[in-house]
Amino acid sequence: MRSVSVLKKRRRPGAAAVELAVVSPFLVFLFVIAVDFGRIFYFSQTIENCARNGAIYGSNLTTAQSPYSNIQQAALADAENLNPQPTVTSATGTDASGNAYVQVTVAWQFKTITTYPGVPSPVNLSRTVQMRVAPN
Numbered sequence: 334m335r336s337v338s339v340l341k342k343r344r345r346p347g348a349a350a351v352e353l354a355v356v357s358p359f360l361v362f363l364f365v366i367a368v369d370f371g372r373i374f375y376f377s378q379t380i381e382n383c384a385r386n387g388a389i390y391g392s393n394l395t396t397a398q399s400p401y402s403n404i405q406q407a408a409l410a411d412a413e414n415l416n417p418q419p420t421v422t423s424a425t426g427t428d429a430s431g432n433a434y435v436q437v438t439v440a441w442q443f444k445t446i447t448t449y450p451g452v453p454s455p456v457n458l459s460r461t462v463q464m465r466v467a468p469n
Contacts, residue, residue, distance in 0.1 A: 391464070442457055
């Protein structure tokens with residue numbers, strides 16, 4: 334009877350190391366995906382801010398007080414940490430109500446940290462902001 338209880342209490346010190354070795358590649362994969370997702374979110378917010386800055390400049394709301402001389406400079410003001418610089422395009426037009434608008438699109442190519450299967454690299458980020466132009 335005693336030998337059965339001794340067998341149940343016997344420790345297996347190598348089991349935890351083997352389990353860690355089996356699970357660690359999956360954990361590293363999840364960590365890298367989480368870091369890249371956070372980076373994509375951060376850079377997409379930066380691209381959104383750039384498009385909004387360009388649209389605000391183009392809407393004539395702050396043009397007289399702005400330190401920038403054109404829409405592209407205003408849009409790229411928040412893109413100092415992006416390399417290479419994003420592309421900025423702008424268009425003007427009139428909406429269905431007859432109001433003039435400016436539309437600014439900012440595009441940038443994001444590159445992931447590593448190339449894992451199932452994780453796209455590179456990712457094209459693009460944001461467009463349209464604002465009505467203030468009357469002069």
